[in-house]
Amino acid sequence: MNVKTGESYAERSTGLGAKILVLGDSGVGKTRLVRRFVEDTFIPRYVATVGVDFRSKAVKVGGKELMLQIWDTAGQERFRSMTTTIFRGAEGAILVYDVSSRVSFDHLEDWIESIRKSADQNIRVVVVGNKTDKEDQIEVDARTGKKFSELMGLNFFETSAQSGKNVDKPFNRLAKEILEARQITETQLFEQERNKVPISEEKKTFECLC
Numbered sequence: 001m002n003v004k005t006g007e008s009y010a011e012r013s014t015g016l017g018a019k020i021l022v023l024g025d026s027g028v029g030k031t032r033l034v035r036r037f038v039e040d041t042f043i044p045r046y047v048a049t050v051g052v053d054f055r056s057k058a059v060k061v062g063g064k065e066l067m068l069q070i071w072d073t074a075g076q077e078r079f080r081s082m083t084t085t086i087f088r089g090a091e092g093a094i095l096v097y098d099v100s101s102r103v104s105f106d107h108l109e110d111w112i113e114s115i116r117k118s119a120d121q122n123i124r125v126v127v128v129g130n131k132t133d134k135e136d137q138i139e140v141d142a143r144t145g146k147k148f149s150e151l152m153g154l155n156f157f158e159t160s161a162q163s164g165k166n167v168d169k170p171f172n173r174l175a176k177e178i179l180e181a182r183q184i185t186e187t188q189l190f191e192q193e194r195n196k197v198p199i200s201e202e203k204k205t206f207e208c209l210c
């Protein structure tokens with residue numbers, strides 16, 4: 001296991017693993033979302049995450065399998081300094097707020113700022129409004145969440161970790177975006193390498209083929 005990225009050597013060397021972070025204020029439901037996605041369980045009792053917790057699950061995207069290494073981070077303020085170090089090597093992030101808490105939504109901009117400061121510039125991010133089952137306590141409606149996400153250029157989902165509604169969607173979407181981002185990077189690297197080849201070398205290859 002690579003302590004910085006959370007990937008096993010085999011996963012890293014084959015490019016089949018991807019480190020993703022689950023971020024957001026304390027109590028928005030990050031741990032419940034992850035547990036629902038990975039194990040399809042929901043335990044209502046709240047136990048604050050200390051530091052970071054790890055889970056992994058393989059997802060299939062267009063016939064390709066990607067092992068998501070999910071870093072469930074602590075939302076509590078006292079763990080924030082640690083949160084910044086865990087951005088290293090992350091290819092994706094799920095940014096969670098609670099639809100029954102306006103405050104958690106208002107803090108999204110701070111979280112996005114932290115991602116900008118500490119994460120790789122290619123990191124893919126999706127926004128999730130969780131706890132949609134709390135229908136009579138909604139403080140942030142879907143339109144508001146969607147509009148904000150669009151403004152930030154991010155994909156948006158609403159979920160309920162309690163009922164399981166939509167929980168797979170943000171994870172699958174992120175996996176897809178990560179694979180697409182890798183493809184773009186690979187193409188760019190290939191083009192860069194191609195452009196590096198001296199003209200004389202190119203000629204040689206051309207001559208040989210004749």
Ligand code: GTP
Nearest residue numbers: 026027028029030031032044046049075131161162
């Ligand atoms: P930290 O570990 O402090 O960062 O919190 P967290 O974001 O991981 O929150 P957690 O998953 O522990 O959930 C906090 C509380 O919200 C728990 O009491 C959960 O039962 C509750 N909760 C989480 N998701 C949902 C949901 O979709 N609906 C409802 N009604 N409650 C939820």
